[in-house]
Amino acid sequence: MIDIAEIDKKLKDYKFIDLFAGIGGFHYALKSFGAECVFASEIDNKASETYYINHNLMPKGDITKIKEKDIPKHDILCGGFPCQAFSISGKQKGFEDTRGTLFFDIARIVNYHKPKILFLENVKNFARHDNGKTLKVVLNTLNEMNYNVHFKVLNTSKFGLPQNRERIYIIAFNNNFYKNTEFNFPVSNEISSLNDILEDNPTDGKIIEREDIEFYKDYKPVKNIFGELNLPNKPIQIGKVNKGGQGERIYHPDGHAITLSAYGGGVGAKTGLYKINSKIRKLSPRECARLQGYPESFIFPKSISEAHKQFGNSVSINVLQHITKEIINTIERNEQRTEVGFKNRKERLQERERYSIQV
Ligand SMILES: C[S@@+](CC[C@H](N)C(=O)[O-])C[C@H]1O[C@@H](n2cnc3c(N)ncnc32)[C@H](O)[C@@H]1O
Known part of the structure; x- marks a missing residue:
């Protein structure tokens, strides 16, 4: 993993949850930027043991059995969820189409907690699964819950780790916090x-x-x-x-x-x-x-x-860290924009006040 300098640990005020946690790749990546893991879920006991020894946090078990309200509040939801088919309902409503799959559990937690950012990962073929319908349902579901979604297939090979591993990464921003936000996936060609x-x-x-x-x-x-x-x-x-x-x-x-x-x-x-x-x-x-x-x-x-x-x-932790840097860039751009927007609004109001006094 990449060493992140103290000055770049910009997620110090952020809390995240680690769903389908495995042995905690997301945990390392987010923590390296200062974020705190407040909940993890993993069904496999052996993976959970490895997680506990290394992160000093015992994942709760099967996510399908955990109620949304029992999960702590968080800013970022992470999950490398298993790929499963969705049966598309007549109405193609998104959320309802995901019932019976593990993505449904992500969706119900998102719907309840409305985290600021979602950071998901899946196999490359997820994008082509069932002629693209599976990805479409995921995108519709997240859009329906007021998220602005970005996705891309990246290869670990390009990020300084000598492993050919293509994965789809899905990043979604809650429109209530980041309106029409731009997001750029990282570009790298590190040789190893x-x-x-x-x-x-x-x-x-x-x-x-x-x-x-x-x-x-x-x-x-x-x-x-x-x-x-x-x-x-x-x-x-x-x-x-x-x-x-x-x-x-x-x-x-x-x-x-x-x-x-x-x-x-x-x-x-x-x-x-x-x-x-x-x-x-x-x-x-x-x-x-x-x-x-x-x-x-x-x-x-x-x-x-x-x-x-x-x-x-x-x-691949390094890839997650490169993506997290871009998430931070988006957060910072959004903060600047809202500050500028706020300043402009304030100036307009002051001008209007001056004008009304003159009149
Ligand atoms: C692709 S792996 C994700 C690995 C993880 N991102 C990591 O860094 O190690 C998916 C994980 O989901 C877990 N899983 C599958 N069904 C689950 C369920 N119902 N509840 C919780 N975890 C589940 C699997 O045991 C597996 O470890």
């Missing part, structure tokens, strides 16, 4: 390579020894005129095991890791396979933590497979 985050011979990065490993010959590192490597900022496949299906492809550490996943199968399940120091291996939990921007102090579960699952489910 898997080599930057590797551990030396980790004991928990499983080594694969098999007869059916096959290498292609076509990757050669290219150097520029300064003798530096020209890094491609994406995964470089150099070989395969078995038939080269999911989890069976081998990548070069000059490139990026493939998307960490909670449920991926194959020999390289959840992390992919990499040729590192002449050995073929999976990534260790610490390497996965680094690929998602988690700090070195982060404590993960003892079970390696559980740790892989938790990081595969999580978010």
Whole structure:
């Protein structure tokens, strides 16, 4: 994650809630700008334990069982919610169309608390899910509740973390606080390579020894005129095991890791396979933590497979921090605008008063 200077901790007066909290990627990102987490919810006990050890806050369980009024007041609602289909009702009313899904639980909490800002995340395909209808229902629902919504797919690869991970980010501003607000998603093209985050011979990065490993010959590192490597900022496949299906492809550490996943199968399940120091291996939990921007102090579960699952489910903290910087820019622009608007209104009133006295 990025170090945020004291002067930039501009969310000190903000409280946030962390829904579908997992192991707390949003928690780290928002807290790094000074915001305080007042509530978290996570249904998975093992993820909740990891959350508690690291954030000293025990998430409440299943969000569908928690009443809106039992959730504390907050300014920002965060949530990387599971992707589920919506059955579109005849009226396409938004809110009512989301019943029976986990987005409905976000919607009912938003409707009750009306937080200033919503910060949501989902898989890239969410935008195309059910021919775009799922996203449309989410947008309609948020618009219906008086939110101004912005969304974009961003790749972790561009934000200094060597992992190919495309996710849709949805940011919504409550129109009662930020009228017709502009929001710019961050733009970045930071170069990195898997080599930057590797551990030396980790004991928990499983080594694969098999007869059916096959290498292609076509990757050669290219150097520029300064003798530096020209890094491609994406995964470089150099070989395969078995038939080269999911989890069976081998990548070069000059490139990026493939998307960490909670449920991926194959020999390289959840992390992919990499040729590192002449050995073929999976990534260790610490390497996965680094690929998602988690700090070195982060404590993960003892079970390696559980740790892989938790990081595969999580978010890239650096991307969230870049987006949060833009949220702060929007808040500041809005404050300036309302101050200017207020000044203009005040001057007009004073002028009118002067005029009426003269008359
Ligand atoms: C995509 S992950 C989000 C991970 C999280 N953003 C992080 O940083 O680790 C979705 C999470 O929602 C949780 N979840 C699913 N259904 C839930 C429910 N009904 N109540 C609370 N959490 C739920 C899952 O266990 C999973 O950890």
